[in-house]
Amino acid sequence: MESLFIRALSGQRTERAPVWLMRQAGRYLPEYRAIKEQHGFLEMCEIPELAIEISLQPIRRFGVDAAIIFSDILLPLRAMGLEVEFNPGPRIHNPISTAAEASKLSAGGIVHKLKHVLQAIAGLKTALSETHVPVIGFAGAPWTLACYSIAQQEYKHFQGTQVWACQNERAADRLLTLYAETVSDYLLAQIESGASAVQLFDTWAGNLSIEDYRRFALPPTQLIVERVQQSGRPLILYVNGSSHLLPAMRESGATCLSVDWRTPLGEAAMGWKGSLQGNFDPSHLFKPTDYVTEATARMLRSVNAEGAYIANLGHGVLPRTPIENVQAFVNTVKCGWPKSNDNPPG
Numbered sequence: 001m002e003s004l005f006i007r008a009l010s011g012q013r014t015e016r017a018p019v020w021l022m023r024q025a026g027r028y029l030p031e032y033r034a035i036k037e038q039h040g041f042l043e044m045c046e047i048p049e050l051a052i053e054i055s056l057q058p059i060r061r062f063g064v065d066a067a068i069i070f071s072d073i074l075l076p077l078r079a080m081g082l083e084v085e086f087n088p089g090p091r092i093h094n095p096i097s098t099a100a101e102a103s104k105l106s107a108g109g110i111v112h113k114l115k116h117v118l119q120a121i122a123g124l125k126t127a128l129s130e131t132h133v134p135v136i137g138f139a140g141a142p143w144t145l146a147c148y149s150i151a152q153q154e155y156k157h158f159q160g161t162q163v164w165a166c167q168n169e170r171a172a173d174r175l176l177t178l179y180a181e182t183v184s185d186y187l188l189a190q191i192e193s194g195a196s197a198v199q200l201f202d203t204w205a206g207n208l209s210i211e212d213y214r215r216f217a218l219p220p221t222q223l224i225v226e227r228v229q230q231s232g233r234p235l236i237l238y239v240n241g242s243s244h245l246l247p248a249m250r251e252s253g254a255t256c257l258s259v260d261w262r263t264p265l266g267e268a269a270m271g272w273k274g275s276l277q278g279n280f281d282p283s284h285l286f287k288p289t290d291y292v293t294e295a296t297a298r299m300l301r302s303v304n305a306e307g308a309y310i311a312n313l314g315h316g317v318l319p320r321t322p323i324e325n326v327q328a329f330v331n332t333v334k335c336g337w338p339k340s341n342d343n344p345p346g
């Protein structure tokens with residue numbers, strides 16, 4: 001039988017919600033920090049044995065229902081010729097300033113240059129073959145990749161990319177299309193290597209009005225969804241700060257919408273036939289454990305009674321998150337739908 005995670009993704013109401021956490025492998029885990037003491041971040045992404053080991057850490061510790069491959073959304077930009085550094089936040093030393101510079105980026109051979117990620121996915125799938133825990137592949141959405149790759153000058157919150165797109169509309173369209181094609185190839189290669197589902201992270205598209213989201217971010221997202229759909233594998237779309245963008249996200253064609261903590265799950269479910277993922281506030285994992293347990297049960301109760309649903313956070317696990325509260329979150333979901341559910345599953 002298909003895993004709980006894949007069944008929920010494909011639209012089934014499952015006997016309990018599957019659970020995993022965005023950024024489930026990271027600095028809050030001592031076993032991650034132990035590897036980090038010996039290796040740089042890029043090395044951890046590029047040496048398949050290390051990426052596999054780090055991806056397995058949260059599976060072993062918490063018993064989550066899916067393993068996301070340890071990597072980063074900026075690796076494809078690096079493979080396309082941008083100089084990316086992590087310290088620990090990302091910096092690009094040669095960002096794009098002009099339309100001419102944008103047109104020089106090349107997607108050629110990108111999948112080959114990222115073959116270490118594909119090897120890591122294949123190795124992770126093998127390591128998990130006894131457990132049936134599926135592997136999630138991922139990539140950054142074109143708008144978010146444009147946010148990191150375009151020079152920000154004096155602008156904050158990646159507004160430099162909005163300014164650039166207004167001044168260079170045709171170049172922006174070409175760049176976003178190039179990213180969409182590159183990301184599609186990369187995600188399809190991840191699926192071929194063993195990823196059972198893929199997630200597209202649009203971390204910065206929440207800065208856009210719904211009009212600009214439809215103008216710039218949605219078309220390249222739709223192109224990726226269309227291409228990935230040919231594989232028959234599900235695609236999860238995460239857009240941070242997206243309360244105002246939900247009507248447009250529903251037009252993306254994604255299998256599942258990953259909702260941030262600002263949007264009530266019930267609201268996200270309105271007019272949506274696919275599955276939903278989310279949306280526990282990552283900062284609330286810093287409250288007392290009893291609170292986390294209660295709030296997680298409350299989140300489960302807020303899910304539509306027939307809805308296909310995957311429990312997760314509304315964004316990634318924060319550094320220094322208390323481990324026992326991550327465990328409490330996972331355990332509460334694994335205990336099943338709360339008994340006092342106002343809308344028990346049919």
Ligand code: CP3
Pocket residue numbers: 021022023024025026027036041068069070071072073074086088089090138201203240316319
């Ligand atoms: O979810 C997982 O466990 C898989 C690993 C993963 C990482 N980055 C590892 C990482 C995933 C899915 C990502 C995606 C990613 N990377 C996004 C989209 C998701 C999101 O959080 O919005 C973005 C915007 C990036 C770019 C990026 N990489 C940033 C902003 C940072 C710095 C953040 C920080 O925590 O300092 C990184 C570095 C990075 N990527 C780390 C990890 C574990 C921290 C590196 C370290 O150990 O110091």
